[in-house]
Amino acid sequence: MMQNASGISLVKNIRxxxxxxxxxxxxxxxxxxxxxxxxxxxxxxxxIYTETLDRQSEFIRNExxxxxxxxxxYIEWNHNSRELFDxxxxxxxxEKNNGYIFVMSYDGxxxxxxxxxxxxxxxxxDLEDPNGLKVIQEERKIADNPDGDFLxxxxxxxxxxxxxxxxxxxxxxxxxxxxxxxGVYLDSIEKETSWQVKHIYKNLIIQLAVFLFTMILIFxxxxxxxxxxxxxxxxDIYVINECFNKAEMDSEVFDISRIKYDEFSEIAYQANExxxxxxxxxxxxRFSDLRLKxxxxxxxxxxxxxxxxxxxxxxxxxxEDMFGYTKEEALGQGIGLIIPxxxxxGVEDLFYNLVKTDNRKKNINQNITKDGRIITxxxxxxxxxxxxxxxxxxxxxxxxxxxxxxxxxxxxxxxxELEKSLKEKNLLVREVHHRVKNNMAxxxxxxxxxxxxxxxxxxxxxxxxxxxxxxxxxxxxxxxYRNENLHDVNVRVYITELVEYLMMNFGNIESQVSLNxxxxxxxxxxDTLIPLxxxxxxxxxxxxxYAFKVDELFELSxxxxxxxxxxxxxxxxxxxxxxxxxxxxxxxxxxxxxxxKGLVEQIDGRLKITAEDKTAYEIYF
Amino acid sequence: MKKIMVVEDEMIIAxxxxxxxxxxxxxxxxxxxxxxxxxxxxxxxNPDLILMDITLKGKIDGIEAANQILKVKKxxxxxxxxxxxxxxxxxxxxxxxxxxxxxxxxxxxxxYKIKKLLI
Numbered sequence: 001m002m003q004n005a006s007g008i009s010l011v012k013n014i015r016x017x018x019x020x021x022x023x024x025x026x027x028x029x030x031x032x033x034x035x036x037x038x039x040x041x042x043x044x045x046x047x048i049y050t051e052t053l054d055r056q057s058e059f060i061r062n063e064x065x066x067x068x069x070x071x072x073x074y075i076e077w078n079h080n081s082r083e084l085f086d087x088x089x090x091x092x093x094x095e096k097n098n099g100y101i102f103v104m105s106y107d108g109x110x111x112x113x114x115x116x117x118x119x120x121x122x123x124x125x126d127l128e129d130p131n132g133l134k135v136i137q138e139e140r141k142i143a144d145n146p147d148g149d150f151l152x153x154x155x156x157x158x159x160x161x162x163x164x165x166x167x168x169x170x171x172x173x174x175x176x177x178x179x180x181x182x183g184v185y186l187d188s189i190e191k192e193t194s195w196q197v198k199h200i201y202k203n204l205i206i207q208l209a210v211f212l213f214t215m216i217l218i219f220x221x222x223x224x225x226x227x228x229x230x231x232x233x234x235x236d237i238y239v240i241n242e243c244f245n246k247a248e249m250d251s252e253v254f255d256i257s258r259i260k261y262d263e264f265s266e267i268a269y270q271a272n273e274x275x276x277x278x279x280x281x282x283x284x285x286r287f288s289d290l291r292l293k294x295x296x297x298x299x300x301x302x303x304x305x306x307x308x309x310x311x312x313x314x315x316x317x318x319x320e321d322m323f324g325y326t327k328e329e330a331l332g333q334g335i336g337l338i339i340p341x342x343x344x345x346g347v348e349d350l351f352y353n354l355v356k357t358d359n360r361k362k363n364i365n366q367n368i369t370k371d372g373r374i375i376t377x378x379x380x381x382x383x384x385x386x387x388x389x390x391x392x393x394x395x396x397x398x399x400x401x402x403x404x405x406x407x408x409x410x411x412x413x414x415x416x417e418l419e420k421s422l423k424e425k426n427l428l429v430r431e432v433h434h435r436v437k438n439n440m441a442x443x444x445x446x447x448x449x450x451x452x453x454x455x456x457x458x459x460x461x462x463x464x465x466x467x468x469x470x471x472x473x474x475x476x477x478x479x480x481y482r483n484e485n486l487h488d489v490n491v492r493v494y495i496t497e498l499v500e501y502l503m504m505n506f507g508n509i510e511s512q513v514s515l516n517x518x519x520x521x522x523x524x525x526x527d528t529l530i531p532l533x534x535x536x537x538x539x540x541x542x543x544x545x546y547a548f549k550v551d552e553l554f555e556l557s558x559x560x561x562x563x564x565x566x567x568x569x570x571x572x573x574x575x576x577x578x579x580x581x582x583x584x585x586x587x588x589x590x591x592x593x594x595x596x597k598g599l600v601e602q603i604d605g606r607l608k609i610t611a612e613d614k615t616a617y618e619i620y621f
Numbered sequence: 622m623k624k625i626m627v628v629e630d631e632m633i634i635a636x637x638x639x640x641x642x643x644x645x646x647x648x649x650x651x652x653x654x655x656x657x658x659x660x661x662x663x664x665x666x667n668p669d670l671i672l673m674d675i676t677l678k679g680k681i682d683g684i685e686a687a688n689q690i691l692k693v694k695k696x697x698x699x700x701x702x703x704x705x706x707x708x709x710x711x712x713x714x715x716x717x718x719x720x721x722x723x724x725x726x727x728x729x730x731x732x733y734k735i736k737k738l739l740i
Contacts, residue, residue: 452637478725
């Protein structure tokens, strides 16, 4: 995972800035609402005027009604009008305390006007305002209205001395035939309305200023923040860009600690991983290139590169040595430079197949050297492809096997000679065995001839024994001669034949012998088989000689078993009398038993003879 | 008395055969060493049985000599050979002999076979 991350998230920052923008929108909307309120106030300027007028009118009406009630009550108990006037003269109202009560008689004489004192005592019955309204007469008309009423007319404003519109509430006091009233000057109402509007203006301006100021502050805040943000992003991008440039130029990894935002750090981290992989790949490629170059330059094998037009593009020193052309001479040359005409079609087909279908192929073909020699080369051809899998050409690595082939031919010839020699040797060995066997047959025949001229049975028996011994040996040579294998003989076949021979030789006694023969199917060499054959010959000959009786069934067992890998067990027994019989001395003293003991010793064996109800020979060897 | 012709180039062996045959009451008028001589003398001796060694001195072997003899007259013939390779054996059996014995010859067995053939 990424290391040295700053812990500041670009996404979180963007989220914050969205919040700022929302705040700005909120401010704008608020401002809009305030301005909308101001516009409402401006639109109701007339309404304020009317409201003020109504309020003032209502005020003066109440004032007059209060005063009239007071007058009614007063005159009910006291008819002194002077005291009443004194009291009415003191009545003042309004913010500037300039409101007053005026009293006139029904005939239009001013009875009380404390503000315009010069009018007191004057009859104003015919007084007209600038619009021609007979003011007093209108007031007289209203005095007859028990509820009173308002009268709009022009009158000199004592505050300004100007004739201005005025509204008064008039009522009559019939008992006194008085007209009482009070009024307000409309210019003062306009003035108050203007003041109120001005006040609202002032407030609006203040609010606007506050909002503007707040907005400016928010803007500045957001601007500052956004500027910092964009600066940081730009810086990170600059760092990454710089790192990429460095990576491209120097293959250096990025310093992630210089990057502020996690997202850019992650990008940088991944880029670093990519750079590390690229560095490793470049290192391997450099190593591979170097190795290839070294192999090519130092290899005893010829490296020949071919482009797709079968022109030579690679030619190493071994190729120079092999073909005699320098690299400068070979590069750019066609296939005919080193391929003789009779091989040309085959090699062109090979190259075509390599490029189209096969990736690699080994072939052996003849080549021609600069000095015209024809050599035989073994080529390991590989298809060259780029990273997209497009074929670029072929690289053929070749070895001059001319000498090797010659050596192979020589070795093959020698092998043939050796085989011939071995056959001759085997033939000779076989012939030796043949001759040994024949010579033994001659010796046997000599003994037979000798035997035929002797009348003494004992001497004949001795000669017959010798013949049998010779025969048992001759049979081994016979088997060797007949075998494919010249080293050993199958003991089962040999002993079976030997037993049959002995039975036949003793006088065709097969019908009187119950033979139990069980010989292991194993091969033994001559050193073992000849003594073994002679032992079997002696034991069985002795059996026939001393134990066989014409009128009894003769039981003979010959068993050979394998005890373990190299050890055997031979068991030969007959049902003849044991050594404690009358023949004991004969059998004990016979040369046969001496021979048996000697032969057992020769094959490193142990002999055990038992002679109770039957005579048994057990030999472990 | 039955006449037996012995064809054997090893004279000691031939003599042992002869002695054994005579002991068994057979007449052995002639022992010859070559195939050519056997073919030549066969008509003169007119034997009842021939003991024929295969490997003989001379230009023709025992099989060829037997072949020529049997063309003249069908007579029991026993091959006795120390050269017991398959090819030789097949050649010998091809002329349908009365017997085929490998050397060393068990003389008792030989006499036993001859007696069975002639008596």
